[in-house]
Amino acid sequence: MTTLSIRKSDKAELQARIDAEVAAYKMTVQGNNPFTGDRSALGAIVPVFLETKGNQDRPLVEFAKLIEQGYQPNAIAGLEAKLVLDQYKMQSMTVYVIKPEAEQANDIAAIKAKATETYERELEDHNDNVFAQEAQALKAEEARIAAELKAEDEAIAASEFERRVRERMRGARSSK
Known part of the structure; x- marks a missing residue:
């Protein structure tokens, strides 16, 4: 049996998890990712x-409005240049922009809260498993001790019984 130990909350470990989640968020396309097909609830990149x-000229005008609202062009595959070059060739297109900083800050706050909750739940689950393992080990130890005590009691009782039988037999011989 593997012996587990109680884990305590570690700020550095939690911060590393949060940093990893935020880094993933900054590279994630919100919604259905056209490259992977995965669905993500939050992403800094918006299609x-x-x-x-x-x-x-409408796509270029709409793109300029997005920039005015605080969105930033996303440099994936040079999409800003593609927009300018392709606007006269296409009837529609999807461009990828990065959310404004304020919107990202709200998303990151939610990510931090979720990462913290997940980390604390994992610690609690781990420590519950440690408790269950310790309880099981203690029960097994108590059962072993109880079995040893019972065996000792039985040996003493058998020895005492044998002693009484011998005394009785000695008494029966001497009375003849």
Whole structure:
């Protein structure tokens, strides 16, 4: 049996987990990722569908509005340049932009809270397992001790019984 030990909350370990989650968030496309097909609830990168609707300049105008709102162009595969070059060739396109800092800060706060909750739940589950393992080991030890005591008591009782039988036999011989 593997012996486990109680784990205590470690700020450095928690911070490392939070940092990893935030780094993943910064590289994640929110919604359905077109590259992997995975669904992510939160991501710093947002896909925006732009279409001409009869006006070839419309995608560029919409893209400029996004930039004014605080979104940043995402340099994945040079999408800003692709937007300028392809706007007259296509009727619609999806561009990827990075969320404004304030929106990212809200997402990161939620990520930190979730990472902290997950970490604390993992610690609690681990420590519950340690407790269960210790309880099982203690029960086994108590059962072993009880069995040893019972065996000793039985040996003493058998010895005492044998002594009484011998005394009785001696008494029976001497009375003849």
